Amino acid sequence: MLEKYDMTELLEIEAVADEVIASLRTSSQIPTFSSRGGLDVAQAYRVTPLLRADFEARGERITGRKIGFTNRQMWSASGSVSPMWGYATSRSTRDLADTHVIGLDEFSEPRIEPEIMFGLAAAPSPSMDDHDLIDCLEWMALGYEIVQSIFPNWSFSAADIVAANGAHGALLVGTRHPVAPRRDEWPRELSTFKADLYCDGKLVQRGGGSFVLDSPLNALRHLAGLLANDPDNPPLAPGEIISTGTLTPAMPVKPGERWTTTVVGIPLEEATLRFG
16 A cells, blocks of 8 residues: 555655654564654554554554544543544453453553443444434444554654554453444434543543543544545455544553443443452
C-alpha cells in the first residue's frame, strides 16, 4: 500500500515501524519520534499497515480496532485534536470471563480503561445516524482496554501514539449482549449512562458514555470517517471488535490490584479484572 510514496519517505516510515515493533516485542521504551525531527499523523498512519503485517507474520489475526482520545479532555496533553485508532489482534484480545488474572510484564507503563465494545455485524458508514449504526452491531459489552506507552512517562505527540499502534496493550471483552432486541433503547442509554471505576473496593474515578465523544456511537462513526479517507488502511468489516474509548480517565495499574467497573443506566454487568 505504500508504493506511491517516494523512497526516502518510505525508508523513514519503515524505520519508525521497525523501532515500534522492537519496542512492543521487548516491552521497552524509546524516545518519541516527535523529539527526533518530527512525524506527522498522516505519516504515522502509514506505519500502521507495516505493524499489521508484522502481527500477521507472527501468526496473529486482526480481531478489530481500538479507538483512543475519545475524551476531549485528553487532547491538550497530546496535542491531538481528534480521536485515533490502532489494531487489536488474537494475541491481545481475550474474554474477560476467561481471564482471572492478567500479568503486567509485557506492558510498558500500563493503565486500565473501562470501555464499551461493539461487535460488528455490518460495516458502518460515517453518514449513518445512531439507529443505523446500532443496526450494524451484533453485540455490545462492557470490558477493559489495557493501554501502554512505549514512550517514557506517557509523554508523546498525537503522531507518536498513532505510530505506536494507538497505545494498545490488551482488550478484555465482557459479556456480549445481542443488540437487536433493544435497538431503540441503546442510543439514549449509550449517551447518558454513568460508570464508576473501583480499585480494591475504593472508588477512584467516575465517568460514563458522555465521556466518549458524547456517546460511543459517535466514536464508531468517527472511526468509520477516518478510515473512509485513509488510502493505506482498510475500512471496518463485519466480525471486527471495536473498543470505543475510555469511560473514565485511564488509571495506572500494579500487580495484586483488583479493578471493578459498575454502570448505571444501561443493562450491562459490572466488569472485574485482577492483575498478577
